[in-house]
Amino acid sequence: MAAAPDLVLDSSLRDWVLFPILLVMILVGILRHYVTQLLQTTPKQLDLLTIREQQALSRGASLRGNGKFIPQSSFLSRKLYLTQAFKDGIFLKDQEAFKNKDEPKQPANPLAEPGGMDQMANMLKGNMVMIVPQTLLMSWINFFFSGFILMKLPFPLTIRFKSILQSGVMTRDLDVRWVSSISWYFLCLFGLRSVYDIILGSNNSASGGMDMGGMNMAAGGIPGMQPGQDVYKLHLSEAENIELTSHEYLLEDIEDRLLIKYDMY
Amino acid sequence: MDSKERQLAIAPISTESLTQNTKAVYYIRSVSSTIFGVAAGILGLESYIGFLFYFAGTTYISLLMFLVLAKGKPSEYFTSSSYVWTGNAFTGLTSFVLTWTMFYGLVDA
Numbered sequence: 001m002a003a004a005p006d007l008v009l010d011s012s013l014r015d016w017v018l019f020p021i022l023l024v025m026i027l028v029g030i031l032r033h034y035v036t037q038l039l040q041t042t043p044k045q046l047d048l049l050t051i052r053e054q055q056a057l058s059r060g061a062s063l064r065g066n067g068k069f070i071p072q073s074s075f076l077s078r079k080l081y082l083t084q085a086f087k088d089g090i091f092l093k094d095q096e097a098f099k100n101k102d103e104p105k106q107p108a109n110p111l112a113e114p115g116g117m118d119q120m121a122n123m124l125k126g127n128m129v130m131i132v133p134q135t136l137l138m139s140w141i142n143f144f145f146s147g148f149i150l151m152k153l154p155f156p157l158t159i160r161f162k163s164i165l166q167s168g169v170m171t172r173d174l175d176v177r178w179v180s181s182i183s184w185y186f187l188c189l190f191g192l193r194s195v196y197d198i199i200l201g202s203n204n205s206a207s208g209g210m211d212m213g214g215m216n217m218a219a220g221g222i223p224g225m226q227p228g229q230d231v232y233k234l235h236l237s238e239a240e241n242i243e244l245t246s247h248e249y250l251l252e253d254i255e256d257r258l259l260i261k262y263d264m265y
Numbered sequence: 266m267d268s269k270e271r272q273l274a275i276a277p278i279s280t281e282s283l284t285q286n287t288k289a290v291y292y293i294r295s296v297s298s299t300i301f302g303v304a305a306g307i308l309g310l311e312s313y314i315g316f317l318f319y320f321a322g323t324t325y326i327s328l329l330m331f332l333v334l335a336k337g338k339p340s341e342y343f344t345s346s347s348y349v350w351t352g353n354a355f356t357g358l359t360s361f362v363l364t365w366t367m368f369y370g371l372v373d374a
Contacts, residue, residue: 009370014370014371018367018370022367068274151366151370152369152370152373153366153369154305154306154309154310154311154312154315154365154366154369155311155312155313155315155316156312184366187359187362187363187366188363190359190363191359191360191361191362191363191364192360192363193295193356193359193360194295194296194298194299194357194360195299195360197292197295197296198295198296198299250271250274250275257275
């Protein structure tokens with residue numbers, strides 16, 4: 001503190017500005033967590049044929065992934081059946097449309113599919129839950145708590161931050177370490193995440209939107225299934241994948257391995 | 266299938282356990298960094314010394330995780346054995362700055 005004279009802050013600043021902002025930020029985070037949970041829609045019930053069409057793909061994937069646990073003959077029979085079934089399109093939802101494929105098919109609109117609409121609404125809701133409280137809080141703080149110094153940062157900053165962190169304070173030479181309430185707001189915004197972790201347990205949605213990965217996983221059903229995609233093409237490529245899979249029976253010499261493991265050989 | 270791939274197929278890595286372990290590290294990091302922030306604020310540390318305090322504390326927590334939680338063998342719990350030391354080392358920094366600033370201000374005032 002060489003340049004600026006020491007300031008003494010009134011303790012009612014602490015009681016009526018610092019603590020209220022902290023408390024409100026924590027409560028808004030908790031509220032955001034519960035609102036996000038309330039807004040999450042349960043996935044729509046699909047009819048039997050649609051589910052079969054989607055699950056057929058994961059059936060092929062699980063054969064490719066776990067085929068090593070079944071003997072060669074079982075693997076081969078499944079492989080033959082699935083590839084043939086995929087090629088004949090017997091898992092497809094719309095058998096009629098598959099049979100007379102010659103007529104030109106207009107590309108499906110992703111918005112028309114019920115799944116795509118849901119996904120978009122979910123994303124919109126997530127953004128709203130994140131943006132609305134932030135805007136409200138920021139204008140609240142700007143309206144009531146601007147124009148004075150609230151606290152002193154324990155670390156020095158460069159002069160560039162002065163206009164942001166000391167907004168509304170009309171002093172030219174004050175050290176940047178003295179900051180106004182808007183910077184306390186930003187500190188809370190970024191730093192409260194671990195407080196939420198302690199209060200709500202990990203995997204909460206209080207800090208809002210910084211981890212979008214989890215939300216997208218929950219919204220989309222089967223990975224790799226975009227709405228408006230030609231399902232028959234997906235089935236064909238799955239058949240090709242299965243055909244390319246080589247098989248090695250993993251339990252081939254299981255007796256020997258077990259005896260070696262327990263030292264009884 | 267070469268021998269390593271075969272070994273991995275016989276004893277596969279459980280993704281659930283891996284997620285659980287990663288989450289535990291994350292939780293420990295964020296809680297401990299909050300507490301370090303409180304300590305740094307009460308001690309009245311300033312600028313570089315405060316950040317050095319954070320890194321020293323994080324390294325100490327890493328050492329504890331390495332010795333107590335992973336029992337000296339982090340490769341049994343994580344895919345990369347350096348995760349105990351470096352994983353999520355910076356996630357707690359913002360929380361640290363928050364509590365550091367707050368308690369620095371409270372003690373100062």
